[in-house]
Structures are given as structure tokens and as C-alpha cells.
Amino acid sequence: MTPPGVWHPAEDLLQSYVDGGLPGLSAGSVEAHLLGCPACRVRVAGGVEPARLARVRLQLDDRLDEHERPWVERLLVRCGVDEGDARALLAAPSLRRAWWLAVIAAAGLGLLALGDSKDPTAVFLVLAPLVPLATTAVAYAPALDPAFALVAATPYRTMRLLLARSLAVGATAVVGVALAALAVPERDLARVVWLLPSVALTLLVLSLAPRLGTAAAAWTVGAAWILLLGSLERRGVDVGWIADTAAQLAWAALSAVALAAVTYQWHRLETRGIA
Amino acid sequence: MAELARDDAALLRAVAAGDRDALRRLYDLHAPWLVLRLSRRCNDDGLVDEVVQDTFLAVWKGARRWDGSGEPAAWIWGIGVRRLVDALRRRPRPTVPFRDVHDATVVSAEDLVLLGVEHGDVGSAVARLSPELRAVLQATVLDGLTTREAGRLLGIPAGTVKTRVMRAKAALREDLA
Numbered sequence: 001m002t003p004p005g006v007w008h009p010a011e012d013l014l015q016s017y018v019d020g021g022l023p024g025l026s027a028g029s030v031e032a033h034l035l036g037c038p039a040c041r042v043r044v045a046g047g048v049e050p051a052r053l054a055r056v057r058l059q060l061d062d063r064l065d066e067h068e069r070p071w072v073e074r075l076l077v078r079c080g081v082d083e084g085d086a087r088a089l090l091a092a093p094s095l096r097r098a099w100w101l102a103v104i105a106a107a108g109l110g111l112l113a114l115g116d117s118k119d120p121t122a123v124f125l126v127l128a129p130l131v132p133l134a135t136t137a138v139a140y141a142p143a144l145d146p147a148f149a150l151v152a153a154t155p156y157r158t159m160r161l162l163l164a165r166s167l168a169v170g171a172t173a174v175v176g177v178a179l180a181a182l183a184v185p186e187r188d189l190a191r192v193v194w195l196l197p198s199v200a201l202t203l204l205v206l207s208l209a210p211r212l213g214t215a216a217a218a219w220t221v222g223a224a225w226i227l228l229l230g231s232l233e234r235r236g237v238d239v240g241w242i243a244d245t246a247a248q249l250a251w252a253a254l255s256a257v258a259l260a261a262v263t264y265q266w267h268r269l270e271t272r273g274i275a
Numbered sequence: 276m277a278e279l280a281r282d283d284a285a286l287l288r289a290v291a292a293g294d295r296d297a298l299r300r301l302y303d304l305h306a307p308w309l310v311l312r313l314s315r316r317c318n319d320d321g322l323v324d325e326v327v328q329d330t331f332l333a334v335w336k337g338a339r340r341w342d343g344s345g346e347p348a349a350w351i352w353g354i355g356v357r358r359l360v361d362a363l364r365r366r367p368r369p370t371v372p373f374r375d376v377h378d379a380t381v382v383s384a385e386d387l388v389l390l391g392v393e394h395g396d397v398g399s400a401v402a403r404l405s406p407e408l409r410a411v412l413q414a415t416v417l418d419g420l421t422t423r424e425a426g427r428l429l430g431i432p433a434g435t436v437k438t439r440v441m442r443a444k445a446a447l448r449e450d451l452a
Contacts, residue, residue: 018311028417031312032417034348035349036346045307046307047307048307052310052324053303053307055324056306056324056327056328057306059324063328064298064335067332067335
């Protein structure tokens, strides 16, 4: 039974060590021997319940998974986001691109608002809502995502993914633009009034996306926004109209309608499958 | 046997390279004795399990820090016993760190056994030490803890550990002279 070699603890010595009954000096000898003797480590291994070892191993595996998760994902999971959602959210390169776009575009906006163009505030107001819109579109652009074919083939619901990613990226873009808005002069309402049009336009894109495709929806809505502002400008209406109470209410209403449309599509696609 | 030892080293290197299977293998080889040895120093099985997890998590994160020369098992034990000390400090007492203070002793190890000292001079000299002195000798000499760590493990100030080690050594010297 005892493996060959210089000295190995006898079977009964080892057994009483495993049982915990071996007095100190002998136990210390066994322990010191075990550090250097793989064969005797195997001999004592049976002294621990396999079920216990398996349980600890499983928990260890969980903690390793947790440890390997990127910190953003860990943060999301800790905030209550479903594990699968968090992974799907962060897995796509298109999403990272969208985040970068959000950050860079927002920074550009801030510079513009600071800049000495004729009316920096007007430029800010025109461009600000386009940032969340564009980043949302990029966040779910099949053409830009090498993993798209893979994602589309998984049972993961496309609409859910679209909404989750849009929410994540849109929130980033809004925070970015809000920071950029600090560059707008303090008393100027442009600091806040961009928010409702941004929300409305982004929701519009999301509601149109299942029908037109994300890119086409984004281009359409973006173009409509520019055309609207352009035609009003030509008629001599200052871009400041966005700050009017009536206009803000209208944007809020449009947001509500678009949100309803998105919710409707969501339920339809969830129950019927992916278009 | 030498082959098995080289295996450990190879496994640790694989773990350092991020190989999860290698960590699983390492766990299968080393978790059992680690559980047994930690259980002799802490009678709370739940805590021991937690410490074992902590240890292998630390091995996973820190395998690169293994210098490649020492015995991998000794390196793992070094991590494990320190994690136990930390865990005991975080969750102080009701846990009795030693199953039986009278049994928790020992100056030395395999080489002493090889010389047959178990029943010889050193063995009986150690056996004649008070339990407190034997406990500090075990923690510092056999477990390789620093005075401060030994203090945490035993629940006494580091200064006390130091004086007890000195007293233990003096007593042994006198006894063996």
C-alpha cells in the first residue's frame, strides 16, 4: 500500500491524521510530508467527502465566472440586470463602437457649443438630438456587427436585444450630451430643451426599425428632423422655438406615441417570433 | 513521483496562462489535503470551504507570481493558511481556531521523523512545552506564518507571539542542553 521512496507515513498513521485524532507532533510530520509527496496526497484525498469537494468546486467555478466577467458586466448584474442580457449587451463590437460614437459625438457637440460660430446654441440644438439617435442606430446595425448572423440565429429575442442595447447606448449618449450641454451659456434654455426631442426621435427610430431596418429608420428620422428645422428656419422661425412650452409638450406627446408603438411591436414580436 | 511534481509545476504554469481546466485539475489534486489541513486549524467546515475557494481563486489570479522553483503544494498552503487567518479575523470567535490546543503542536517535520525524534529528545521536549507555547511554535515554525499572522490565527497580540516563541525556544534549548 505504501508507495516506494524514502519514508511515507504508514496507513494507520495517515488514517488517524485524516480522522483528526493524530496528536500534534505526528500530525505535523504528516503535514510536512504531504507538502512534498504527491503520492501521499492522493492517499489522504479519500478522507474528504467527494460531495463536499464537488460543492466547493462548483462554487469556485461560479466565482471564477464572476471574476472573469468584465467590470461593466459585473456592475450591470449587480444592478439587477439579467445575466444573459448583460452578456448580450456587451458582447457585440457594434455596441462598443456605438459607445465610442456617443462619447466622441457628445464631446464634439460640447466643443461646437463653446465655439465661436455665429450661433453656437442653435447648432447645439440642431445636432444634440441626432447623437442619441445615431448611436442607437449603430448599436443595432447588422451591417456593422460581425456577430450579427450568429446573434440572429440564437434563440435570443431580437427585439429584446434591440431594446436593451438601445437603452444602454441611448442612456450613455444622453449623459454625454447632458455633459456637453454644460458648455451652453448658463441662462440658455438650450441646456435642457434638447432632451425631449432626443427621446422622441430615438423612440421613433426604434418604432420604425422592425419595419424599415435600423439604418433606414435612423436616416429617415434624422432627415425629417433636419428638413423640419430647415424649412422653419427658411420661414424665419428661430430655432429657439424648441424651447417653447407648446413645442416641448408636442415632443412629449410624440415620445409617448412612439413609445406606445415600440411597446406594441415588442409584444407582437415577442409572441410571434422574429421578423 | 518526480513526474507528478513536475505535473504540479506544469499545471501552475498553465493556470498562469489562463487555463481553467488546469485549475480544475489543480483543485482535484490539492483541495483534499488542503481541506484536511485547514480543518485541523479551524473547526468551522463552512469557513474552511470558503477559505479553500478563496485559496484557489487567489491561485487563479496569482499563479504568475509563483516563482517556479519551490514546491507548488507549499506555495498553495502558504496562500491557504493566510486566507484562513484573514477569514478568522473577519469573523472573530465563536470559531475555536484549534480543535484541541493540546494536540496542536510541533516543531518540525519530516526530517525530524526520519531521525526518529518523535519519541526522541526533541519530541519529548516539545511535548513538555505548555500548550500556548506549542501553539505559537506550530503557527510560526510549521505553518510558516509571521508573528503578526500567527497572532491573528491564535487571537493574541503579535507581541505576545514573539515573547512566547522566545520562551519556547529558550525552554527547548534548556531542555535539550
